[in-house]
Amino acid sequence: MTAERLGFPQPWLTVALFVVWQFLADSVTGASVVMGLILGVVIPQITHRFWPDSPSMKKPWVLVRYLTVVLYDIIVASISVTILILSPRQPRSAFVSYPLQLHDPLGITILANTISLTPGTVSADVSDDGTLLLIHALDVDDDAELIRAIHQRYEKPLLEMFR
Amino acid sequence: MNHWLTAPVLIPLIGAFLQVFMGYAPLSLRRTLGLATTGLLLVSTVFLLMMADDGSYRAYAFGNWAPPFGIVLVLDRLAALMLFITALLALFCHLFSLGRTDVSSRQFHALFLFQLMGLNMAFLTGDLFNLFVAFEVLLIASYGLLLHGEGTARTVPGLHYVVLNLAGSALFLISVGMIYSVTGTLNMADLARIIPTLNSGDLPLVEAGGMILLVVFALKAALLPLTFWLPKAYASATAPVAALFAVMTKVGVYAIIRVYTLIFGENAGALANLGMDWVFPLALLTMVVGVIGMMGSSGLRTMVAWQVVVSVGTILAAFSLVSEAGLSSALFYTVHTTWVAAGLFLVVDLIAAQRGSAGDKIVTAPRMRNRTFISVMFMLGAVSAAGLPPLSGFFAKLLIMSAAVPGLQMAALWAVILLAGFLSLVAYSRAGSIVFWRNVDGHIGQPERLNFPHTVGAGALIAMSIAIVFAAGPLSDYTDATAEQLRDTSAYIGILDTPMVGEDES
Amino acid sequence: MENLPFFAELIISFLLVSGGFFSLIGALGLTRLPDFYGRLHGPTKATTLGVGSVVIASMVYFTLRTGELAIAEVLVTVFLFLTAPVSANILAKAAMHQQVRCMKGTRGKPWSQ
Amino acid sequence: MELAFALIIGSLTFAGVYLVLRARTFPVVVGLTLLSYGVNLFLFSTGRLMSGAQPIIGSTDTYSDPLPQALVLTAIVIGFAMTAFVVVLSLRTRADTGDDHVDGTSETERTQDQSTTDLPREETGQ
Amino acid sequence: MTLSLVVLLPFLGAIAAPLFAQGGRTAIAIASSVPALLALATLFPMWGTLAEGGTIVQSLEWLPQLGINLSFRLDGLSLMFALLILLIGLLIILYARYYLKPQENVGKFYALLLCFKGSMLGIVLSSNLLLMMVFWELTSLTSFLLISFWNHKQDARRGARMALAITGGGGLALLAGILLIGRIVGSFELDDVLAAGDQIKAHALYPYALTLVLLGAFTKSAQFPFHFWLPHAMQAPTPVSAYLHSATMVKAGIFLMARLYPALAGTEQWFFMVSFTGMITLLIGAYVALFKHDLKGLLAHSTVSHLGLITLLLGMGTELAAVAALFHIINHATFKASLFMAAGIIDHETGTRDMRQINGLWRYMPHTATLAMVAAASMAGVPLLNGFLSKEMFFAEALSLNLPGIWAWIPPIVATLAGIFAVAYSARFIHDVFFNGKPRNLPIYPPHEPPRYMKIPVEILVVACIMVGVFPAFSVGPLLQAAASATLAGEVPDYGLAVFHGFNLPLMMSLAAFVGGLIMYSQRQKFFDFHARFREVDEKAVFEAVVSWLVEKARGFTALLENGSLQRYTMLLMVSAIAVAVVPLSGMALIGSNGLTAIDPPTALGAAILVFCTLGTVYIHRERLTSLIMLSVVGLLVSLTFARLSAPDLAMTQISVEVVTIILLMLALYYLPSWTPTEASAGRRNRDLIIAGVAGVGMTLVTLAMLTSPFSSISDYFLENSKPGGGGTNVVNVILVDFRGFDTLGEITVLAIAALGIFAMLRGRELSAPPTDGQGHPWAFDAHPTMLKQMSRPLLPLALMVSVYIFLRGHNLPGGGFIAGLVTAVALLVQYIASGVNWTQARVSMRYHNVLALGLFFATATGAGSLAYGYPFLTTTFTYLDWPVVGKFEVASALVFDLGVYLTVVGATLLALVSLGKLTPAGRPLTRTEARKES
Amino acid sequence: MITIALYITLTLVGLAALLNVYRLVQGPDAPDRILALDTLYINGIALIILLDLVLGTRLYLEVALLMAVTGFVGTVAMAKYLKRGSVIE
């Protein structure tokens, strides 16, 4: 609340925007910093009403670790998918319903995205009550194993961040 | 540079976006502002008319960029005349729209003013591509106005009108491209300067471009065979809109006159008088088809719509005589027909409002209220439109007929004009006697009473056909001067040397 | 284009070619895999990754060539990585609604929308 | 290069014109869109074709003609406005006539109701 | 300008008269006679000059370009007619006072009557042919209104329209004729025309001119074959018939022939056309008159016949004949007017005009009877009455006309024959009305004499008949002399205006006619039986049938062309464009002097895909979604093409417009069928394929030729001045916001108008949407999927930032207000897609109307700002600032203009698409759970 | 070396685009086509960046950025149409 009055309705967003502007400006100069700050403050003022349930994130360092893991997995995933695509054998596809422990919708979304980007899985749907996540696995034998892996590797850190 | 030149564009533009701002302000306020805008516009055009009458070309270079690089507005007699015709017409149409038309949508006044902005832009611009933009402005506004109003009658004609004009715009761009791809310029004066100097290898593209451009303008002007979108569209539009549209076809005519006197005129070397040999016969055919349409109309609105077609044919026939006299007479006739046709649209609307379910249909109905006033208005309009003395139409046609030089052309022109006059006389007298005199007993639910805006709006425009008679001398002096000025293309090209602000000091 | 150190050129070239390669793989997946849900995997990963490596190549190239930071390209990749899963998700939902057939032998079945 | 480009414009024009001549609103709209693509490309090409010659001062040594680019940008915007309008108008036509035929009704029906319109004459008694 | 006053007075009266209508019939009658009296007073002093054969011409310039001037001329001829018009006019006014019923619209009647009088005076007094033309058509119009005075009567309406069509149409022919004469003479002034007689007759255009002029004259004066309108004009109130259709208007044609006699007469063509027309008319009129049971019908046909007689006289081409014609004009006017009035009285008093009912009125109204009988006798040509004198002259001329051989006999025989009929119908008028037993069931019985004053006009006229008949030289001699000299424009032959010329051949002919006529009347029953064999044609019905036929054919023809098929109209447009372009392009070199350049494989591949998808869009256009997907591939590739060919701004614009267009079409597709039925026949499809094919090939060739030909444009100027003059390195953007900023202003206006138009078009409309999709699946339930919603949240701030970025760099690098605006718009659209209209609308603080209006305001205001510094609209300025930390940066007024563009784009795009999104029928379940609850 | 690599990459991406077009034409279902379209957009992005590299300029980068945005939005709109009919409600 006070944060809002200070003009930082979504501090994390302000930070993010500032960083993004530096990227857009291709460099960190006086001008880009000033402009980045201005926009970082002004834009949330305009848009915060469009993000009512803005994230309340704890332990941001966890995010960093998480991201590196994901990036690594993406590469691996791509290679495995590549092999699969090139290999003649029929893939063993399955639809798996994943029981969610996360409640924060953003958390769920991040998880779903991660799943879509990593080993042969695409998150196809989230139940309206946000308890189930439907996953399509391209090539998997053991659904339980898949669920466990996802929980260990992704949902845990996310649970740390969004609790 | 004289800033007044921008007035006819800026006044309606500003008026229009104020209307948008005030979308939810009380209607009375919006009306007052709207009328004030059109009134102011009329004043400014009168001012420009007087200014232009010194016979010089005035250029206004936007952004202080010298032509041909920047866009210029060019004021000459022709432009001033068209501006004035439009502004006067607009004022009375706008007046007429108060009460019935402007209540059915908050956008009406804005669209109406945007329409005027587009028209004036088209009349003033000295840049070919900017002419395209102007056309788009006035077209999109006209789409909005045409579809304005309750009911579903105008939807399909509106769709036809829109689709055809979109295709037309595509053709416009193609022709502009063709011309630019050779001449490398868009400024009309510059084009007029360059085209006579082109070598034969470059001609085909430019000529083709010029011809396609003619087709585009012919579509706007509803010249045969591109006529048939018009009657249903105009007949289905609300009265003030239809009346205002009386000038829409004239924009096409104006564009033809401007481009085919200046760029492809007599001094265009190999491309001199491009396409005029197509226009003359088509114009005559347009008149014939138009008057047949009048004959066959089952409603008064349709009849007047066809009258518009006839008048387009008449103007272009006179123009394609390719002579100063012909041009002058064409302009004189334009003044007359624009106002009178518009007036007729409004009068017909009054009639329809008096006849209950019979509306504007040419059928018997119970005796209408206010018959004397309305019937006199109708008769004056009809007599003038049919070209009978003593009203403006007669003198306009007389000028056109005496502009023709003896020969086959003259024979054809006279024959068609007189035949058209005769048939429209028959058509109007038939329609009038059925509508006004053939009454069945019974009474009409609640006929609308004549109110001030309606009476004045319609009356004034019809009265113009008398005013023109009294002003015939000065008016034809003006149109003569205009024709003379238009044929002196070198003077127009002279605008390329207009000094920019700051230049003349240094 | 003026010369860069061999090592840089090598990296850039590798990134480029692998980028093209992954794009092609994505397309192949889209072409070869038997059912829609299968095909969904190709683009979401391979093609995106392909663009990713091309982007990095370009960043490296321009940074080295101009000597000043050239990082704006990152945003393209970031954006793609953020949106690709969502596209996949909503497409999957669309497919399930359309009752697009799954390859035989698929365990489990899509939800009704 | 020129040949390929010419063929592109030709095919866009062909496609556009053919679809514009269709009887239903939707193909007509698609046709108009294609036609405008073709026209925009044509207008753009009146400055002739160059690669890597973007008219941004200092970015190269030879610049392509910027004027057609500006014109096309205007044309695209206007074309967009017009497309939007005609799309909505086609919806309203559907709503008002219950049909998505460009003439509101298919030709056969129209010719029927035309023949039934009666002709009021003086001598037809009241 | 006293003469113009004479013409003007009646019109002024016409305006004034109705004001007296309240004062009753007498008041208005008196008021209406004032103009005529004043006019007479004005003319009177001029008699002096005319007596010495002089003419008075007064002229005032009006429209020199047309050669039409307000010039009037008074000479013998015009004076004679003017007097007829004025004097008889006075009598008519008096007569009408008693004829009209109080409850009738007397104001209208007298106003019209005066208008007519003015027009008629205009005709006879004009000294400029075009001016005369004006009045000529005015008489047609006023007579139209007078005939239809009782417009509740169908016959009146029809008769009026017929008269208008014939005389008005003839007027148009006359106009052409006059214009030709003007061409020949080089002036429309009567003096010049009359002086140029020989020149005219020698000219190649003379035959046409004469024919056209005579067409005018014959139609007006009811000459065969145009005579039929006159009898039907008798539907008018009797005063009108008496005035217009016997005394004055119908004489206009004759007047014209007399007026132009020196200019046109005296040639073979004149002789044959005029005299033969006259002869036929003379006979037909006389013959038919005998069989009319309607009093006015009889008189009308007799009028036709007499007009024919006068025409015949003018046609003969001899001076004496001309004099006779003039003389007969006077005489006919007097006796026929009085007869009409008498007929009117009878009608008035008996309630009918049918001679089969009207009998033996002598016993009831001896006074009227006497008057009528005298007048009728004059009509029959009984000696000592004026009719006799002119008829004698006519007979004499008919004899003196020396035609070759057998032809020489025709005129006298015709004359005598006509005379016989004339006597016969006159006899009938007398006997069948006033004697011949008792009246049969008259509507008004017993009839008696009319009011005293109603008879006065008749009395005066009858007296005139006798006076002229007995003392011709004394009564009309001078007037006739003056008129003759004016008509013949020079020497008048000496003609004896004596009552008795001795026992000569003409007298014998008169006697023959007299005896023959009486015999014919006594034997009338035989003739009636004979005549009854031919069924009479009702010209009104014929006319009406012709008009209806015209209307029907016209309607068919129109429906044939204007068949309401957009496909045809578009086809016509395309074909026209192709047709006009083909001719010039046929002479074009396929490949220009620059020749072709090579293409690299990837580009070629792209081009191939582009062409393929374009044709694909057409090929599967009936599967709408698929064709739409194809379309967006095309859009994507067009964007790539722009990038490939050095147009980054266009590439960005294209791609962002593309997506909005696609969303738009998706929105639309929801309400439309998802597939297109096969509408057209194979023939139609092939036709269209050919048209499209020609267009495509044409554009290909044009492009090819254009691209390979050398080119130079004004653009170097932009490249040079963009940075120094416009302060930007992105030349395209500088052109848009500066060099051609006015285009951009127009462009955003278009965008704004389109959005407003769309909003207005959809306001308050509910569109019905299909319950299932194309394959018949019912629509899914969850409207706003979680993942999409979540992703859309951060998207908005990011997109806004990108917009700012693209906006700010636009002036120097690819980008700008328009693209930035579209990015913002798209980002907001994603909010609408992901979270719905209500959710988003609740969070948008400003009405899109105002956003776009604000945009227009910014653009215009920046433009107007320069006016303050005396620079033209849209003049831009820029400067460089150098701030600590920030460093050096540019501030340009063009940026504010671009901000206007940005706002307009955002406002317009969203207003359009959102008002489309709002159409969705409310109350659809938004989630699966909701849906389950409902079911 | 980079030049060669560039042309190899261009060819590979070109082939990829070709295969995607094949899928787009082939279908069989609307989702397949939309997926193909989405992938084509991503190829387009790659091509633009490659163009930048070929030309040695970064002026076309924003085109790629916009393609990323619009490609996503277009896909979403089409997919939502398939599911729900009304893209905006």
Ligand code: NA
């Ligand atoms: Na009798």
Ligand code: NA
């Ligand atoms: Na588009």
